[in-house]
Amino acid sequence: MADRPRPKxxxxxxxxxxxxxxxxWYQSFSGMLEELCELSGVEQDVLERQIRAVHQARGTTEYSNLVNEVPALVAAAAPDAPAVAFNEALHVLNSRRKSVTKLYPGVRESLASLKNAGVRVVAYxxxxxxWTEWRMRHTGLDGVIDVLYSAPDHDLPDGMRPEDLRTGHLPPSAYGLKVTKHHHVPRGVYKPSEDVLRSILEDQGCQPSEAVYVGDSLMKDIAMARATGVLDVHAAYGQVQKRPEYGLLQRVSNWPDEDVERERALARDSAAIIPTISCAERFDEVLSVFDVALASAQ
Ligand SMILES: [Mg+2]
Structure with missing residues (x-):
């Protein structure tokens, strides 16, 4: 970018x-759903409707106590708790989540190259x-990302902590991030609201012109960055809204109906929001914006 200094x-x-x-999400959730249908005898469309109601009440699509709060599963499992009666389904969920969650190619090397060049890297x-901390640990990004800004956790039943719901009985020291600083953004503020991005810039002591924002969602990430005056880079390789499997997420997610509809409309007409820069195939394409070369993998 000849007309601007290297973003910091x-x-x-x-x-x-x-x-x-x-x-x-799809591999793990659909595997669990299939098992739940088979083990409980409840029809899939009934489960999907009741799961969406729980997700909406809890404000998340990754709710660890989900099966225990779906009325049809509670009835089918009685007198046991669904998590006990249908434990096999939870095993499928957890094992697939573990095996399928991995970084896109080139991400680790790109982040290392940026940091070597003195660029600070934060995530929003x-x-x-x-679950964000879990993914950061699982993919080895603890310490690679300088600061993580995430939503706070959703509500759990009184007195229950997310780690209480994990299988495997790991000690408390196995949770959390060791190096990356983790700040929570205010509850109920969602992209493309500019408020959080502005407060991240302030927290980092950066002007909008000194930062670059990269994200996969045109409706959320790109619209937000453009409105804030931060150079927007679209992770086009990460777009999934046109995949047929995406319908399952729309059917069970906590998102309001109008967001699902807006996203469907945008998937039909993605030219409605044009990103300034696009990474078509890989994350490492973002390096050219910083005029940084990709260091070879160690
Ligand atoms: Mg995204």
Whole structure:
């Protein structure tokens, strides 16, 4: 970028920008759903409707106590709790999440190259704290990202903590991030609201012109960056809204109906929001904006 000095801050989205969140969600959730139908005898469309109601009440699509709060599963499992009666389904969910969650090619090397060049790297995600920290640890990004800004965790039943719901009985020291600083953004503020992005810039002591924002969602990430005056880079390789499997997420997600409809309309007419710069195939295409070369993988 000849007309501007090298930006000193990269603000990156996480899900479907650094890793394929959707694929991991779809593989794990659809596997669990299939098992739940078989084990409980409840029809899939009944389960999908009741799951969406729980997700909407809890404000997340990654709700760890989900099966225990779906009325049809509670009835089918009685007198046991659904998580006990249908434990096999939760096993499928957890094991697939673990095996499918991984960084896109080139992400680790690109982030290392940027940091070597003195660029600070922070992340901003709408996903909740607990599962975002899990993905950061699982993909080895603890310490690679300088600061993580995420949504706080969703509500759990009184007295229950997210780690209480995990299988495997790991000690408390196995949770959280060791190096990356983690700040929570205010509850109920969603992209493309400019408020959080502005407060991240302020927190980092950066002007909009000194930062670059990369994300996969035209409706959320790109619209937000453009409105804030931060150079917007579209992670086009991470777009999933046109995949047929995306319908399952829309049917069970906590998103309001109008957001689902807006996203459907945008998927039909993606020219409605034109990004300034686009990474067509890989994350490392973002390096050219910083005039940084990709260091070879160690
Ligand atoms: Mg994303």
């Amino acid at each position: 801050l990269l603000i990156t989205d996480l899900d479907n920008t650094l890793w394929d969140w959707f694929d991991a 995600t709408e996903s909740g704290a607990f």
